[in-house]
Amino acid sequence: MTRLKPLLLVALVLASLLVPSKAWAHLPIQLFQGAEQHVSGVIRKLPEGFDPEAFPRMPGGLYRMPPEFKLEVEILSGAHRGQVVTVDYFLTGNPSVDVVPKVGERVILGESRLANGRLLHVIIEYDRRPALAWMTALSLLALLGVGLVAGLKAVAFLGFVTAALYGLFLSLLIQGAPASLVAGLTAFALAAGAIVLALPRSPERLAALAGSAAGVLVALAALLLSFQAGHVTGLATPDALVLYSQSMSFRSLDFRQIWAAGTLLTALGGIVLGSVLTARAIARDPDDAWQVGIREARALLPGLALFSGLLYFGLSLSLLLIARLDLISPLRVSIVRLLNYDYLVSVILAWEAGLMGLVAALLATSAAARFLRARRHAT
Numbered sequence: 425m426t427r428l429k430p431l432l433l434v435a436l437v438l439a440s441l442l443v444p445s446k447a448w449a450h451l452p453i454q455l456f457q458g459a460e461q462h463v464s465g466v467i468r469k470l471p472e473g474f475d476p477e478a479f480p481r482m483p484g485g486l487y488r489m490p491p492e493f494k495l496e497v498e499i500l501s502g503a504h505r506g507q508v509v510t511v512d513y514f515l516t517g518n519p520s521v522d523v524v525p526k527v528g529e530r531v532i533l534g535e536s537r538l539a540n541g542r543l544l545h546v547i548i549e550y551d552r553r554p555a556l557a558w559m560t561a562l563s564l565l566a567l568l569g570v571g572l573v574a575g576l577k578a579v580a581f582l583g584f585v586t587a588a589l590y591g592l593f594l595s596l597l598i599q600g601a602p603a604s605l606v607a608g609l610t611a612f613a614l615a616a617g618a619i620v621l622a623l624p625r626s627p628e629r630l631a632a633l634a635g636s637a638a639g640v641l642v643a644l645a646a647l648l649l650s651f652q653a654g655h656v657t658g659l660a661t662p663d664a665l666v667l668y669s670q671s672m673s674f675r676s677l678d679f680r681q682i683w684a685a686g687t688l689l690t691a692l693g694g695i696v697l698g699s700v701l702t703a704r705a706i707a708r709d710p711d712d713a714w715q716v717g718i719r720e721a722r723a724l725l726p727g728l729a730l731f732s733g734l735l736y737f738g739l740s741l742s743l744l745l746i747a748r749l750d751l752i753s754p755l756r757v758s759i760v761r762l763l764n765y766d767y768l769v770s771v772i773l774a775w776e777a778g779l780m781g782l783v784a785a786l787l788a789t790s791a792a793a794r795f796l797r798a799r800r801h802a803t
Contacts, residue, residue, distance in 0.1 A: 432541060445511035460536035463502035464551050465509075467495055467529045476515060476524060495525055497545065500537065509545045517727060523547050528689050530554060577621055597682060602673045606646055607685030611640045614689075615696045624701045627796035631713075632703035635789025639695035640688070643781025647684040650773045658683035660767035683770060690735070691778030695785045703787045713797045717790025721783075728782055731778075736775040743768060 454682040471493045480488045492514040499507050511533070515522050523531055530551035545773050589610070598608045615636035623629040651658075658679030659665055671677055698721070705720040706713045737744070747762055749755045762768060 448599040454669070461502060462548065463504075463533050463535050464500040464553075465497040465531050465533045465545075466500060467525055467527055467531060468498050468508060469496035470525055470527060471495075474525070475508040479515075481517055487515060490514045490516050495547070497531065497533065497547070499533065499535075499545075500530075504535070504543070509543075510690070511545050511547055513547050523550055580618060581621060584665070586732060597677075597685065598671070598675070600677060603678060603681035603685040604644060604688075607688045608640060608644050611644075611688055611692050614692060615640065615699075618696050619700060623703060626707060627800055628703040628707040628793055631706065631789050631793035631796055631800035632699040634792035635699035635702065635785045635787075636696050638788035639699065639781040639785025640692070642784035643691050643695065643777050644684070644688055646777035646780045647687060647774065648681075651680050651684055651770065654769050654773055655673075655766075656680055656683065656773065657766055658770070660765075660770060683774075687770075687774035690774065691732065691781055694732050694778060694782050698724055698728055698782050699785045699789045702786055703793060706790070706793045714790050717786070717793060721786035721790065724752060724786065725783070729779060732775060732778050732782070736771050740768065740771050 473622050474493060479491045482488055486745070492512065495511045495513055496508055497511050499505055499509060512522075513525065515524070523529070532548045532551050534546045534548045538544055564579055567578050569575070571578055593606065597603050616633060619629060619632045619636060623632055650656075658681070659668060661738070664679055664683070668679065701724055702717050702720045706716045709716045743765075747757050747759070749757060
């Protein structure tokens with residue numbers, strides 16, 4: 425009974441983390457469609473002699489008097505495809521909201537009908553879908569061209585994973601299912617699929633599966649415990665605030681768990697890769713599986729740690745640059761406040777939890793391989 429008490433305590437702590445907690449925040453909505461329809465278009469004509477740089481700006485880059493002008497835009501989709509319409513537009517000087525007009529530039533138009541029956545078109549945003557399309561095509565061709573049959577398997581697996589994540593994973597989360605539990609099961613399933621594709625049927629494949637499972641469990645536990653201890657809210661990003669403001673009337677979501685679920689999937693690639701490479705090295709070497717696995721783990725850790733560290737560093741580059749504003753301005757950033765900033769703390773904790781999961785995966789893969797090899801020799 426005394427041995428069960430620590431296990432029961434751990435179980436109660438983990439169970440408490442699965443209970444949705446309230447969050448309070450607000451952000452104006454920008455992504456949602458009202459009565460207007462969204463269609464694609466292309467700018468065909470600018471005002472004569474138009475030059476955005478000719479208008480005076482303030483020191484921060486905003487225009488002193490936002491220039492207003494008319495553009496001719498051809499509609500490329502929807503019921504009025506092929507029509508050329510005149511659109512009133514103005515520039516603010518803020519690159520996050522402006523569409524700098526150029527002939528041939530593809531844009532998204534908002535199309536609505538006024539009370540008098542006249543159609544009104546406004547420019548909403550750049551049309552970024554063509555860039556997504558050609559970049560996706562090139563990346564798939566790269567996989568197929570270099571990987572051949574393996575590349576075809578990778579493309580098919582990625583397609584299945586994308587459909588499963590969008591159709592099942594996101595659906596469960598938005599309906600209020602415990603995000604960490606759903607993420608953990610999803611991570612197990614994704615890791616198993618990748619390992620089955622990467623390794624032939626062998627004891628080493630089972631060892632890689634066991635190692636990845638251990639890595640996922642350790643990473644998830646570290647994420648949940650550290651996020652709770654660090655008071656991570658999960659609401660430190662604009663997209664999380666948009667989700668919060670729209671979902672609060674329909675469902676109570678635990679945004680700390682959602683953030684943990686996302687970061688677990690971010691760390692999963694390194695966990696699976698470490699397990700696969702360690703298991704493959706063990707399969708090729710007849711020496712003691714544990715010793716071979718530890719040698720491989722020590723060889724892999726620097727590269728995998730660098731890979732994961734640069735991933736999180738790159739995603740936080742704008743935030744980290746704030747810490748060096750003193751090099752170009754008289755502003756001084758409080759390091760104490762920066763190191764207590766919700767988003768930065770959550771990113772650092774996510775990276776460190778991923779490293780713990782990676783180490784656990786490497787050790788568990790080596791230990792499982794030794795056990796399975798000894799068992800096979802015994803029979």
